[in-house]
Amino acid sequence: MKRKTYSCGLEAALDVVGGKWKVLILWALHDERRRFGDLRRTVSGISEKMLIQNLKEMEADGIVIRHDFREIPPRVEYALTSFGISLSAALSPLCEWGQLHMARIGAVKEEEEEARGRIEA
Amino acid sequence: MKRKTYSCGLEAALDVVGGKWKVLILWALHDERRRFGDLRRTVSGISEKMLIQNLKEMEADGIVIRHDFREIPPRVEYALTSFGISLSAALSPLCEWGQLHMARIGAVKEEEEEARGRIEA
DNA sequence: CCGTATCCGTAAGGATACTG
DNA sequence: CAGTATCCTTACGGATACGG
Numbered sequence: 001m002k003r004k005t006y007s008c009g010l011e012a013a014l015d016v017v018g019g020k021w022k023v024l025i026l027w028a029l030h031d032e033r034r035r036f037g038d039l040r041r042t043v044s045g046i047s048e049k050m051l052i053q054n055l056k057e058m059e060a061d062g063i064v065i066r067h068d069f070r071e072i073p074p075r076v077e078y079a080l081t082s083f084g085i086s087l088s089a090a091l092s093p094l095c096e097w098g099q100l101h102m103a104r105i106g107a108v109k110e111e112e113e114e115a116r117g118r119i120e121a
Numbered sequence: 122m123k124r125k126t127y128s129c130g131l132e133a134a135l136d137v138v139g140g141k142w143k144v145l146i147l148w149a150l151h152d153e154r155r156r157f158g159d160l161r162r163t164v165s166g167i168s169e170k171m172l173i174q175n176l177k178e179m180e181a182d183g184i185v186i187r188h189d190f191r192e193i194p195p196r197v198e199y200a201l202t203s204f205g206i207s208l209s210a211a212l213s214p215l216c217e218w219g220q221l222h223m224a225r226i227g228a229v230k231e232e233e234e235e236a237r238g239r240i241e242a
Numbered sequence: 243c244c245g246t247a248t249c250c251g252t253a254a255g256g257a258t259a260c261t262g
Numbered sequence: 263c264a265g266t267a268t269c270c271t272t273a274c275g276g277a278t279a280c281g282g
Contacts, residue, residue, distance in 0.1 A: 097207065
């Protein structure tokens with residue numbers, strides 16, 4: 001059987017949590033299971049389409065598990081698998097780093113956006 | 122002065138190392154300074170355009186520093202700043218996680234790609 | 243050797259409306 | 263409530279050719 005290969009661990013990790021939303025979804029689930037609508041509100045800015053699409057991929061990758069209560073009105077909860085939990089643990093230092101340097105990053109990015117604005121104008 | 126804000130540390134971190142290439146470039150630099158052409162070969166699959174574009178953004182973000190030796194033929198080296206080093210340290214658990222689960226991830230992703238192939242056919 | 247410039251396709255992602 | 267379906271835009275990124 002063929003198997004995709006990677007030149008380093010980060011490349012493999014990115015194959016699972018790459019893209020704009022997956023890390024944020026993962027993080028929203030790292031401390032508690034959540035319903036679909038709950039996730040939608042927690043991960044600010046995400047559309048329903050992107051949310052469900054990413055959740056499906058994450059489920060296929062084995063980091064998230066979906067539990068459908070088969071009630072009416074519908075009720076579905078998403079939670080991390082143990083694999084997902086190990087991933088979120090690996091992500092936590094990055095989260096702390098971001099927290100620590102948030103102010104600096106925010107300032108630089110704000111400048112960059114202003115600069116882009118000046119170019120367009 | 123305005124300042125961009127984030128709802129969690131990961132969001133801020135992603136603003137700096139988001140996208141397909143930056144983490145890989147960062148990682149290529151985490152143990153040694155490298156020349157442009159060296160980076161191009163090390164970060165497998167990247168085009169010159171994407172490499173220079175990302176390097177410029179990373180320089181603007183203060184995680185990479187560019188040293189132009191002003192020689193002919195040209196010689197330019199890129200290295201991590203101390204800020205960049207702190208980031209690479211925060212990334213290292215994720216790298217280890219990827220390394221550890223590389224086989225599993227590779228297998229799943231291979232299946233997914235095969236599945237996509239069947240749909241198109 | 244280290245980039246720039248240009249062209250171009252794809253796919254990621256947003257908005258909106260609709261269904262069980 | 264939890265999704266689907268559809269349309270549409272843009273920006274990410276590849277390929278290629280050229281310049282200092």
